Amino acid sequence: xxxxxxxxxxxxxxxxxxxxxxxxxxxxxxxxxxxxxxxxxxxxxxxxxxxxxxxxxxxxxxxxxxxxxxxxxxxxxxxxxxxxxxxxxxxxxxxxxxxxxxxxxxxxxxxxxxxxxxxxxxxxxxxxxxxxxxxxxxxxxxxxxxxxxxxxxxxxxxxxxxxxxxxxxxxxxxxxxxxxxxxxxxxxxxxxxxxxxxxxxxxxxxxxxxxxxxxxxxxxxxxxxxxxxxxxxxxxxxxxxxxxxxxxxxxxxxxxxxxxxxxxxxxxxxxxxxxxxxxxxxxxxxxxxxxxxxxxxxxxxxxxxxxxxxxxxxxxxxxxxxxxxxxxxxxxxxxxxxxxxxxxxxxxxxxxxxxxxxxxxxxxxxxxxxxxxxxxxxxxxxxxxxxxxxxxxxxxxxxxxxxxxxxxxxxxxxxxxxxxxxxxxxxxxxxxxxxxxxxxxxxxxxxxxxxxxxxxxxxxxxxxxxxxxxxxxxxxxxxxxxxxxxxxxxxxxxxxxxxxxxxxxxxxxxxxxxxxxxxxxxxxxxxxxxxxxxxxxxxxxxxxxxxxxxxxxxxxxxxxxxxxxxxxxxxxxxxxxxxxxxxxxxxxxxxxxxxxxxxxxxxxxxxxxxxxxxxxxxxxxxxxxxxxxxxxxxxxxxxxxxxxxxxxxxxxxxxxxxxxxxxxxxxxxxxxxxx
Amino acid sequence: xxxxxxxxxxxxxxxxxxxxxxxxxxxxxxxxxxxxxxxxxxxxxxxxxxxxxxxxxxxxxxxxxxxxxxxxxxxxxxxxxxxxxxxxxxxxxxxxxxxxxxxxxxxxxxxxxxxxxxxxxxxxxxxxxxxxxxxxxxxxxxxxxxxxxxxxxxxxxxxxxxxxxxxxxxxxxxxxxxxxxxxxxxxxxxxxxxxxxxxxxxxxxxxxxxxxxxxxxxxxxxxxxxxxxxxxxxxxxxxxxxxxxxxxxxxxxxxxxxxxxxxxxxxxxxxxxxxxxxxxxxxxxxxxxxxxxxxxxxxxxxx
Numbered sequence: 001x002x003x004x005x006x007x008x009x010x011x012x013x014x015x016x017x018x019x020x021x022x023x024x025x026x027x028x029x030x031x032x033x034x035x036x037x038x039x040x041x042x043x044x045x046x047x048x049x050x051x052x053x054x055x056x057x058x059x060x061x062x063x064x065x066x067x068x069x070x071x072x073x074x075x076x077x078x079x080x081x082x083x084x085x086x087x088x089x090x091x092x093x094x095x096x097x098x099x100x101x102x103x104x105x106x107x108x109x110x111x112x113x114x115x116x117x118x119x120x121x122x123x124x125x126x127x128x129x130x131x132x133x134x135x136x137x138x139x140x141x142x143x144x145x146x147x148x149x150x151x152x153x154x155x156x157x158x159x160x161x162x163x164x165x166x167x168x169x170x171x172x173x174x175x176x177x178x179x180x181x182x183x184x185x186x187x188x189x190x191x192x193x194x195x196x197x198x199x200x201x202x203x204x205x206x207x208x209x210x211x212x213x214x215x216x217x218x219x220x221x222x223x224x225x226x227x228x229x230x231x232x233x234x235x236x237x238x239x240x241x242x243x244x245x246x247x248x249x250x251x252x253x254x255x256x257x258x259x260x261x262x263x264x265x266x267x268x269x270x271x272x273x274x275x276x277x278x279x280x281x282x283x284x285x286x287x288x289x290x291x292x293x294x295x296x297x298x299x300x301x302x303x304x305x306x307x308x309x310x311x312x313x314x315x316x317x318x319x320x321x322x323x324x325x326x327x328x329x330x331x332x333x334x335x336x337x338x339x340x341x342x343x344x345x346x347x348x349x350x351x352x353x354x355x356x357x358x359x360x361x362x363x364x365x366x367x368x369x370x371x372x373x374x375x376x377x378x379x380x381x382x383x384x385x386x387x388x389x390x391x392x393x394x395x396x397x398x399x400x401x402x403x404x405x406x407x408x409x410x411x412x413x414x415x416x417x418x419x420x421x422x423x424x425x426x427x428x429x430x431x432x433x434x435x436x437x438x439x440x441x442x443x444x445x446x447x448x449x450x451x452x453x454x455x456x457x458x459x460x461x462x463x464x465x466x467x468x469x470x471x472x473x474x475x476x477x478x479x480x481x482x483x484x485x486x487x488x489x490x491x492x493x494x495x496x497x498x499x500x501x502x503x504x505x506x507x508x509x510x511x512x513x514x515x516x517x518x519x520x521x522x523x524x525x526x527x528x529x530x531x532x533x534x535x536x537x538x539x540x541x542x543x544x545x546x547x548x549x550x551x552x553x554x555x556x557x558x559x560x561x562x563x564x565x566x567x568x569x570x571x572x573x574x575x576x577x578x579x580x581x582x583x584x585x586x587x588x589x590x591x592x593x594x595x596x597x598x599x600x601x602x603x604x605x606x607x608x609x610x611x612x613x614x615x616x617x618x619x620x621x622x623x624x625x626x627x628x629x630x631x632x633x634x635x636x637x638x639x640x641x642x643x644x645x646x647x648x649x650x651x652x653x654x655x656x657x658x659x660x661x662x663x664x665x666x667x668x669x670x671x672x673x674x675x
Numbered sequence: 676x677x678x679x680x681x682x683x684x685x686x687x688x689x690x691x692x693x694x695x696x697x698x699x700x701x702x703x704x705x706x707x708x709x710x711x712x713x714x715x716x717x718x719x720x721x722x723x724x725x726x727x728x729x730x731x732x733x734x735x736x737x738x739x740x741x742x743x744x745x746x747x748x749x750x751x752x753x754x755x756x757x758x759x760x761x762x763x764x765x766x767x768x769x770x771x772x773x774x775x776x777x778x779x780x781x782x783x784x785x786x787x788x789x790x791x792x793x794x795x796x797x798x799x800x801x802x803x804x805x806x807x808x809x810x811x812x813x814x815x816x817x818x819x820x821x822x823x824x825x826x827x828x829x830x831x832x833x834x835x836x837x838x839x840x841x842x843x844x845x846x847x848x849x850x851x852x853x854x855x856x857x858x859x860x861x862x863x864x865x866x867x868x869x870x871x872x873x874x875x876x877x878x879x880x881x882x883x884x885x886x887x888x889x890x891x892x893x894x895x896x897x898x899x900x901x902x903x904x905x906x907x908x909x910x911x912x913x914x915x916x917x918x919x920x921x922x923x924x925x926x927x928x929x930x931x932x933x934x935x936x937x938x939x940x941x942x943x944x945x946x947x948x949x950x951x952x953x954x955x956x957x958x959x960x961x962x963x964x965x966x967x968x969x970x971x972x973x974x975x976x977x978x
Contacts, residue, residue: 032910
C-alpha cells in the first residue's frame, strides 16, 4: 500500500478530538445528588471501569471514521509490480501508427515505421494484428490478420499524410477491434510523436478492460529551425476597373531558434511573382504583405511558400481567388424609361459592393429569355403578369433563380400556378386613422441577418398606408407581419429557387419604408438571399468535406481531380463524398470537358505545426482509466503512481466506508443518549 | 388515599399528599384525629386520667383537688392523684443535617420527619404530656424544652427549620444527655449515616439516663433499593464529593450494605431496649404513628 498524498496523514492528529471529547464528556455527565456516599465509597472504581468499556465502541467508531476519511484523502493505492507478460495464449495486436504530417519532422517517420515493424516481427504464428493509420481520422489499413507479410507490406506502404493529429478516433477503432476479438490477450501499441494538440482531455476513449496499451514515442527534441505559413488573408481592391487582391501571409516560427532573412515567396499560377524577407523570433509570428496582384480570371491559384525546413508540409499555403461577379437583377416595371416606382429599389441595389448588383429594367412584355438566363434575381415590381410570363418565371425559379414579387395596387398574377407563396387579395387601406406598421419580423431568417443584433434597425418606424391582403399557402413561410397580423413578407422555395412576396410597394405610394435606414440593408438582404450569394472561401483545411452538389453546379458528370491526380466521381452511382485529404489544389470539372469548372485550395492544419508533446503515460492513463483494470505494459514506461491510483480509486471506497461508519456512529450515539 | 396496611379499615394518607398541604398543624391535627378515632378502643386510651391514689392534703395543694366524698366519710382531707398528673416529658430529637434534605418521591426525608414530629407532638400533647423538640445537625440548632404549653412553639419551630449543614450525632446528643436528666420519652429521627457503633455511642448515654428511646430511621425508597437507571456522577449532599457510578453494577452490593447497616443498628438498639423502626418515606405517615403507639403500649406494659 502506497500513498499519493501522504501529507494528508497529518489529519490523523484529528483522532485526538474524539478521545478528548470522550474525556470531556465524562466530566460533564449528569450529577445526581445523594445523601451520602458512605456505602458507595466502599465499592471503589468498579463502576468507572465498566463505563469506559461501555463507551469504547462509540469511541472506536469515531476513531475509525476519522481514520478512514483521512486515509481516503491521502489517496492510497496498491503498488502493483509491472508485469511483462500478460498470461499466455494468442494475442490480438492493434498497431496504431500516427502518420500525421508532423511525423515528417526529422527522422520521426523512419523511426515510427521501424517501431511498427518491430511489433510485427514480435508476432507469433497464432497472433493476429491490425494496422490502424492515425491522423485526424483513423484508417484501418489491415484488419486482424495473421499474415505477417501483408502487415509489413501495409507498414511499408504507409506514408505521412497531410492531416493533423487526433488520437481519439484511432483509440476508438482499436477498442472496437480488440472488443470484437476472441483471442485471450488484447494489446494495442500507439506509435506516435505524442503531440499535445492530438489529445483533448474530454475525449471519451475506453479500451476493453483486459486490454493493454503500449505507447512508443518517436518524439525527438525539435532543435532544427521550423517555420510555417500560419494563415493567408486576401483583401480585394479595385484599381482602374481591374480587380486586385492584396495577399497578407502570417509566418509562424515554431522552432527554438530565431529566423532572420527568411524568404517568403508569393506564387501565382505556379510561378513566384514576389519574394519578401522577414525575421521571426522563436514562438512568434510575423506578418508579410505582398504588393497587390491583379485577378486575371476565375480560379486563379496562388501560394505563399517558405524555404524547405525540417517540417515541409506547413511551409506552403495555397489559395484560390476569382473575380467577384455582380448579381444580375432584372426589374420588371410597368413604365420603362420612367423608373419612378423602381427608383428606390434600383438605387439601393446600385450601392451594393459585395456583391454588387447589376440591375436592368424591363417592361413585362419585354422580358427576354436571354434576360432570364443571365439573371440571378427577377423583381416583379407592382405589375400585372400574364400567364406566359408567369410560366417562364416559374421555369426560371425552378432552375435556381430568385423571384421577388412586390404586390402594389396594380399587381395582378394570372399565370404560373402556385409559383407565389401566397394568394394576393384585396387592399387594406390605412390612409385614414392610424397607419399600419410592421410587427413580427423573423430575425432568424438569413435575409434579416443584418438586423439580428439588438438595436440594428427598427422596422416599426415605417408607416404603411396600404397593403395587399395575402393568404399564405401551406408550404410557405411568413417572414414578417403587419401589426394587424396580416402577412407582409412570405417566402417559399420552388425547385432550386426561392420566391419572396412583399405585400406593399417599394416606393412612397403606399409606405415610407424607402425613406427609412432599414431599407437599404433590407433590399440587399432580400436580393442576396434570392441569389443564394455566398463568397467562396480562399482555401479549405485538410479534413473538411466538400459539398459535391455545390461544387458541381450545372456541370454534367462532374469529377474531382485530387492534387495527387486521382479522379473522384461526384455524381452517378459511383458518387463519393469528397473529403479533403491532400495538400494542394482540387479541381472539379466535367468528365468530358477540358477546363476546370472550379478549383479548391487545400491546406494542412496549422495547429499540427506545434510540436510540443504530452507525456505518453498521461494519455495511456486517460485511455485506460475508465476500465479500471486496464494498465500499461511497457518496460521503459512504468505506470505513474497517479495513474495507478486513478485506476484503483481506493479513496472512493475509503471515503464511502468512512461515511458509513459515521452513520453507524450517529445511530449508536442516538441510542446511547436515549437509553 | 388508601394503602395496604396492617390495620384493616384504617385510612392512611400518602406522605406526598401531606407535603402539598404544608401547614404542619393542619396536617398533624387531621392525621391524629383520624388516628384516634380509628383506635378509640385502644387499651391505653385515657390512661393519663386514670385514678392512681389518695394522699393526705398538705398546705399548698389546690383546694379544688380535695376529694370531698372521702372527707364526708372520714372528715380528713385527701387529695386525688391521677396517673395523668405524673406528666411525661416527650421530646423529639430531629436530625436536620443536609443528608435529610433528599427525596425522590415528592417528599424529602426531612419533610417526612417534620410531619412525623408534628403528628407525634400533637398526639402526645392530647395526652397532656409535655412536648419538646431538639433539632440538631453537627450541633444543636433549635431547642424547645418539654412543656405542656409548647405544642404551638414546637410546630412553629418545625416550620422554620431548613437543613443546611452536615450532621454528626455524637456532639449534639452528648450535650443533650446532660439536659435530659429527668426520665422521659425521647424520639430520635435521623437517617443515621454513621457507623452503627458511633450511632450507639451517641444515643445510649440518653438511654442510660433513664429515658425511653424510640428511634425512627427515615430512608427514601431510592436509598433502600438504589433504583437509579443511568450511569452518573453521584454527589454527596453533605461533603460535595462526586463519584462516577453505574448503579446497575453495584445495586446488589449497595442493598446488602444498607441491610447490614440497619441490622447492625437493630441489633445494638435491641440489646439496650431501644425501639428501632426503619421508615420508608413512601409509606403513609399513619403507619409510623401506629408503630409508635404500638411501642408505647409495650413500654407502658413493661414499665
